[in-house]
Amino acid sequence: MEFFLLTTSEHGGMPASLLVSSLPLRGKSADPAKYAAWLKLRHGEGRDRKEVSMVELAAGLAVRVASSTTLDFHVGMPGGIGYLTLCFSAPLTGISAPMEQLCDAVAGSLRWVK
Numbered sequence: 841m842e843f844f845l846l847t848t849s850e851h852g853g854m855p856a857s858l859l860v861s862s863l864p865l866r867g868k869s870a871d872p873a874k875y876a877a878w879l880k881l882r883h884g885e886g887r888d889r890k891e892v893s894m895v896e897l898a899a900g901l902a903v904r905v906a907s908s909t910t911l912d913f914h915v916g917m918p919g920g921i922g923y924l925t926l927c928f929s930a931p932l933t934g935i936s937a938p939m940e941q942l943c944d945a946v947a948g949s950l951r952w953v954k
Contacts, residue, residue, distance in 0.1 A: 856930040856939055858946065862922060869920035876903045899924075899950040911935050913947040926950070 876894050883890040883905070891906045895913075903914040903923075911928040928935065928943040935943065 855932065856928055856935075856943070858943075859925075859927040859929070861925050861927070862917070863914070863925055864922035865920075870916045870922055871920075872901045872903050872914070872916055875914060875923070879903060879905060897948050897950060899952055902947070904947075906935065906940075909934050911940060911943045915947075915950060918952050924950070 872894055876892055879890075880892045883892060890910075891904075893904050893906075895902050895904045897913070897915060899915050901916060905912040905914070909929060909931050913926040914923040915926070916922075917924055926943075926947050928939075928946075930936075930939050933939065
């Protein structure tokens with residue numbers, strides 16, 4: 841699924857997109873701590889380095905990956921079968937404070953329903 845978001849501030853509108861996808865794991869159980877460690881190694885150092893952290897959301901423990909223009913949340917799916925990935929992107933304006941707050945709020949509203 842893909843969504844387009846728009847938040848406004850005193851400086852005008854800030855467009856962004858949200859792509860939601862699933863990453864199933866076959867034969868393995870999702871382990872957010874190991875996944876975060878792997879992502880930290882993968883993104884390494886340098887100019888394009890991404891900030892990788894773990895956050896607790898209403899839907900459970902998630903891996904948060906932030907860069908200047910993207911913000912991704914990898915949320916463990918129930919039963920440890922994989923990750924639901926929320927990929928926010930704002931290439932024109934960047935993930936600035938208002939857009940980051942909107943993305944965090946959207947990710948924080950995710951809940952699993954039985």
